[in-house]
Amino acid sequence: MANPVVFGADYSVYVRTVRLTLEEKGVGYRLVPVDVFAAGGPPRDYLERQPFGRIPAFEHDGFRLYETSAIIRYVDEAFEGPALQATDLRQRARGNQIISMMDAYGYPVMVWGIYVERISKPAEGGLTDEARVRENLTKAATLLKALSDLMQDAPWLTGDRLTLTDLHTASVFAYFLLTPEGQTLIKDHPNLVDWWSRISERQSVLATRPTA
Ligand SMILES: N[C@@H](CCC(=O)N[C@@H](CS)C(=O)NCC(=O)O)C(=O)O
Numbered sequence: 001m002a003n004p005v006v007f008g009a010d011y012s013v014y015v016r017t018v019r020l021t022l023e024e025k026g027v028g029y030r031l032v033p034v035d036v037f038a039a040g041g042p043p044r045d046y047l048e049r050q051p052f053g054r055i056p057a058f059e060h061d062g063f064r065l066y067e068t069s070a071i072i073r074y075v076d077e078a079f080e081g082p083a084l085q086a087t088d089l090r091q092r093a094r095g096n097q098i099i100s101m102m103d104a105y106g107y108p109v110m111v112w113g114i115y116v117e118r119i120s121k122p123a124e125g126g127l128t129d130e131a132r133v134r135e136n137l138t139k140a141a142t143l144l145k146a147l148s149d150l151m152q153d154a155p156w157l158t159g160d161r162l163t164l165t166d167l168h169t170a171s172v173f174a175y176f177l178l179t180p181e182g183q184t185l186i187k188d189h190p191n192l193v194d195w196w197s198r199i200s201e202r203q204s205v206l207a208t209r210p211t212a
Contacts, residue, residue: 001061003028004075007046008055009035011210013111013171014068015056020167021072023204025081069099072164084164094150095158095165101143102169109139110176118179137181141188148189155198162199170199 004022006029008015015031022029034055036042042053049057050066057064058071060078065071076084086092113136117128147169151157157165173196176182186192199205 003030004058004060005030005032007032007034007049007057007059009033010208011212012036012055013107013175014054016171016174016208016210017068017168018056018058018071018075019208020171020204021075021084021164023207024084024162024167024202025075025079027075027079027081068168069103072167076164082162084162084167086158086161086163088159091158095163098147098150098157098165099168101146102172105139105143106169106172106176109136109143110172110182114140114179114181115175118181133181137185140176140182141185144185144189144192148192151191151195153191155195157195162202166195166199167204170196170205174200174205 004027006015006018006022008018008031010016010019010031019029019031034042034046034057036053036055042050042055046057047053049059049064052066054066056068056071057066058074059065060074065074073085086095114133117133117136121128147157154160156162157169173182177186177196186196
C-alpha cells in the first residue's frame, strides 16, 4: 500500500491530529502544503478535495477523505500499529464523546476565543478583545472540569491506553496552553496537568510541532 497524503498546513489543529495519528501508528506520509488562510482562500482545485475549504484533506491509494474524525478512524483501522480506539464499547463511546466535545467547544473556545485573541492577534498588530476572552474563559473552565471529571484517575483521557481522543484533544491544548490563562486554568485539574506532561513529551507530539 502506498503511503497516505495529508493536505494542509502544519499550524492547523486538525492537520496535527491526523499527523499525530499517523505518527503514533508508525505510518509514513507526505504533507502537501495547502494554506486556507492565504489571500484569496485555498487553491480552487483544493475544493475538489474538501468542498468546505477546510484543512486537512486526505488521500490513500486513490481513496479521498475529509473530516478529521473520519480520517483518524480510517488510519487507525487501515494500518498496522497500536490500536488507537478502545475495544470496550463504552470506553470507545466515551472517547467519541470527548472528540465531539473538543470539536464543538474546545476548538472554537480554546483556540479561537482564547489563543487567537491573546497571542495571534497582538502578534499581527491587532488588539485582543478582552470581553471575548473573558466569555471564553468561562466556557473553557466548564470544558476542563468536564474532561477532568470524565478522565478521573486514568493516565489517558479514556483509560489505560492512549487513543485517538488523547491526540484530538492534545492538538487543541497545545495552543490553549501557550496562553497565560490556559496555564492558570489547567492547574485546577491535576489529572489534566499530569496528562499534558505525559502526552506533550511523546515523540509524535514533538515531531508535529508547527514550524512557524
Ligand atoms: N470539521 C473539519 C474542521 C477542520 C478545520 O476547521 N480546519 C481549520 C484549520 S485548523 C480550517 O481549515 N480553517 C479554515 C477556515 O476556517 O476557513 C475537520 O474535522 O476536519
